[in-house]
Amino acid sequence: SYELTQPPSVSVSPGQTASITCSGDKLGDKNACWYRQKPGQSPVLVIYQDTKRPSGIPERFSGSNSGNTATLTISETQAMDEADYYCQAWDSSTVVFGGGTKLTVL
Amino acid sequence: QVQLVESGGGLVKPGGSLRLSCAASGFTFSDYFMSWIRQAPGKGLEWVSYVSSSGNTIYYADSVKGRFTISRDNAKNSLYLQMNSLRAEDTAVYFCARDLDSISSLDYWGQGTLVTVSS
Numbered sequence: 001s002y003e004l005t006q007p008p009s010v011s012v013s014p015g016q017t018a019s020i021t022c023s024g025d026k027l028g029d030k031n032a033c034w035y036r037q038k039p040g041q042s043p044v045l046v047i048y049q050d051t052k053r054p055s056g057i058p059e060r061f062s063g064s065n066s067g068n069t070a071t072l073t074i075s076e077t078q079a080m081d082e083a084d085y086y087c088q089a090w091d092s093s094t095v096v097f098g099g100g101t102k103l104t105v106l
Numbered sequence: 107q108v109q110l111v112e113s114g115g116g117l118v119k120p121g122g123s124l125r126l127s128c129a130a131s132g133f134t135f136s137d138y139f140m141s142w143i144r145q146a147p148g149k150g151l152e153w154v155s156y157v158s159s160s161g162n163t164i165y166y167a168d169s170v171k172g173r174f175t176i177s178r179d180n181a182k183n184s185l186y187l188q189m190n191s192l193r194a195e196d197t198a199v200y201f202c203a204r205d206l207d208s209i210s211s212l213d214y215w216g217q218g219t220l221v222t223v224s225s
Contacts, residue, residue, distance in 0.1 A: 001168070031209055033210070033212070035151070037151075042216065043143075043151065044215075045206070048206060048207065048211035049207065049209075054206075084150075086151050088210065093165045094167065097152065097153060
C-alpha cells in the first residue's frame with residue numbers, strides 16, 4: 001500500500017520560514033494536499049492540487065510537489081501557525097494521509 | 107455557509123454496530139463526492155471511505171472493508187456510515203468531509219463524532 005512519510009516535528013522561530021516535507025513514491029505524479037489541525041479542532045485544508053490555496057488561507061502558505069517530495073512552506077511564521085500538519089494524496093482509489101508533523105513556533 | 111454535522115457516535119461493545127450520520131447544508135450536496143475520515147485518540151488522520159456524488163462509486167480502506175458501509179441520501183442531504191463488527195481499534199473521532207475537486211481535496215470538515223468501542 002502507498003505510504004506518505006513526514007518528519008514528526010519541525011521547529012521554527014517567529015518570522016522565519018518553515019518547511020514541512022512529505023515523501024512518497026512518485027508523489028510528484030499525484031495531487032498533494034496539506035491540512036492544518038489545531039488541538040481539539042477539525043482539520044483545515046491549506047493547500048490542494050500541490051500549489052493552490054483555498055479562500056481564506058494566507059499567501060504565507062505555499063506548496064510544491066516534484067519527484068518523490070511535496071513541501072509545505074510557511075513564510076513569516078506566526079505563533080498562530082503552531083499546529084499539526086498532514087499531507088495527503090490519492091493513489092489507486094485510496095486516500096492516503098501522512099503521519100503528521102507537529103510545527104512548533106518558538 | 108457550508109456546514110457538516112456528524113451524529114450517532116457513542117459507546118459500543120466489541121462486535122457491535124453503530125450508524126453515523128452527517129447532515130450537510132449550505133451547498134448542493136448532490137454535486138460533491140464525500141468522505142469519512144477518523145482519528146484515534148492522540149493519533150493521526152486515517153481515511154475510512156469515499157462515495158461519489160451519485161453514490162455509484164465507493165471505496166474503502168482495507169482496515170474497514172467488509173465491515174463498514176458508506177451511503178448517501180441526496181434528497182435528505184445526508185451521508186451515512188454503517189459500522190458493523192466493531193473492534194477496539196475502531197475507537198476514534200469520525201469526521202465527514204466534502205471533496206472539493208473529486209480527487210479528495212477535502213475542503214470542509216464536520217466537528218466529528220466520537221466512537222468508543224469497549225466492553
